[in-house]
Amino acid sequence: MVTIDKKAKPKIYTESDHILNDLKEELAGLKSRMNLIEEEQEKNRNLLDQLSFQEDLTNELIASQHVEIETNRENYKVIANVMQNLRSPVSNVVENLAGIISEIDDKEAQDTLKECMNTASNVLNSFIEVEEFCMDIGEGFGMSQQSVNTKAFFKETVSTIQKELNLSTALSLRLLMDKTIPENSPLHTEAIRQCLESLLKELIYSKPNTGISIRIGSEKNEIKYGIEISDLTILVEADQPTDITWNESWVESIQKNQKNLLNSGFNLLRIRDSLKKSGGQLEISKRTDKIVGFKIYLPLTY
Numbered sequence: 001m002v003t004i005d006k007k008a009k010p011k012i013y014t015e016s017d018h019i020l021n022d023l024k025e026e027l028a029g030l031k032s033r034m035n036l037i038e039e040e041q042e043k044n045r046n047l048l049d050q051l052s053f054q055e056d057l058t059n060e061l062i063a064s065q066h067v068e069i070e071t072n073r074e075n076y077k078v079i080a081n082v083m084q085n086l087r088s089p090v091s092n093v094v095e096n097l098a099g100i101i102s103e104i105d106d107k108e109a110q111d112t113l114k115e116c117m118n119t120a121s122n123v124l125n126s127f128i129e130v131e132e133f134c135m136d137i138g139e140g141f142g143m144s145q146q147s148v149n150t151k152a153f154f155k156e157t158v159s160t161i162q163k164e165l166n167l168s169t170a171l172s173l174r175l176l177m178d179k180t181i182p183e184n185s186p187l188h189t190e191a192i193r194q195c196l197e198s199l200l201k202e203l204i205y206s207k208p209n210t211g212i213s214i215r216i217g218s219e220k221n222e223i224k225y226g227i228e229i230s231d232l233t234i235l236v237e238a239d240q241p242t243d244i245t246w247n248e249s250w251v252e253s254i255q256k257n258q259k260n261l262l263n264s265g266f267n268l269l270r271i272r273d274s275l276k277k278s279g280g281q282l283e284i285s286k287r288t289d290k291i292v293g294f295k296i297y298l299p300l301t302y
Contacts, residue, residue, distance in 0.1 A: 007049050015129045080134035082128045090124045132270075145278075147186045150232075151177055155217050157189075161197045165204075172239075173200075178217035181232065185300055188278040192234070192298070195271045195282075199236045199260075199294050205262045206291070211239040218300060230300045237285055237293030244291040 097117040101110050158175045196214070203212055215235040242261050246253045250272075254265035261268065272282045280298040284291055 002278065010133065011066060030077070034158050037050075080131045083131035083134065087124060087127050087131070090120055090127065094124060094198045102256035112161055126264065129266045130262075132266070145186050145188050147184055148189060150181050150183060150185050150187070150216070153189065154214075154285060157193050158214060161193070164197070174211070174213045176213060176215040178215070180218045181216055182300065183220070185231070185232065187298065191274050191278050192296075195274060196234070196236070197298060198271050199296075202262050202267055202295065203236065203242070204262055206242040206244055207240065209237045211294075213237055213239075231280075232298045232300050234296040235285065236291065236295075241287045241290035241292045245289050246286055246291050247289070 094117055095112050097120065101113045101117070104110060104113075154175065154177065158173070162173055200212065204212070213236075215233075215237075217233045217235070218230055219233050220230050242260075244253075244257045245256075250269075254261065254268070258264040268282075275282050275296060275298070278298065280296060283295045283297070285295050286294040
């Protein structure tokens with residue numbers, strides 16, 4: 001018995017077959033791409049959820065910080081009111097002692113009462129300093145920001161301060177401005193004016209009849225998210241170092257130099273607090289270990 005093998009007929013690929021195969025491959029590629037897109041979408045959803053959570057958390061933290069700030073301001077105002085109430089009886093003591101001293105002839109008794117009066121006067125001055133410090137923090141002075149011509153603003157500010165302080169010709173006050181500072185910039189103008197005036201008073205108090213220079217410049221800080229963060233710098237320095245020795249601790253340095261600092265150091269604390277509120281900072285400029293001036297940093301980028 002003979003078996004006849006049937007040979008398969010050759011398959012002829014037409015142009016339409018090629019097109020169909022190409023379409024199948026393209027469809028498979030599209031499906032693969034769609035799967036990748038869906039995976040990316042899921043990742044993006046998770047990322048958005050995380051960002052949304054972080055935004056909500058940030059808003060909550062900011063809100064709680066605002067509450068804390070307002071609470072602290074109220075606390076400072078309460079302390080200021082307490083200091084104000086304490087001033088009256090101490091002031092009366094000083095006045096009464098002055099009256100008694102004028103009415104007695106005993107020299108020894110007069111000296112004793114004068115010593116008591118001086119002590120009471122010092123206590124009264126301390127109450128006034130604490131009250132002013134607390135009121136400044138409680139009110140948050142000088143926090144408005146406006147865009148100004150930088151060079152014109154500092155020329156006018158320094159000229160005004162020089163007139164207000166009635167600086168003598170013996171005291172040379174020089175304003176220097178680097179080319180690196182921007183022509184226009186948003187600044188906390190009132191805070192800068194008050195800080196500059198207070199720092200000049202501080203230097204004059206500790207080093208009278210000395211030349212003082214004010215140098216305005218800018219420094220690159222760092223790069224965040226592709227944005228260059230830079231600071232406006234204000235360097236206020238005397239020609240000669242003061243007699244104030246300063247270490248890294250503000251607390252220790254102020255305690256050690258209360259007699260040599262304006263308002264027992266409250267002036268510097270007030271300036272530092274004001275600059276912190278505007279995103280800046282205050283540094284002590286030293287020559288060896290003696291104060292020669294102060295340096296202010298203020299953000300220019302935001």
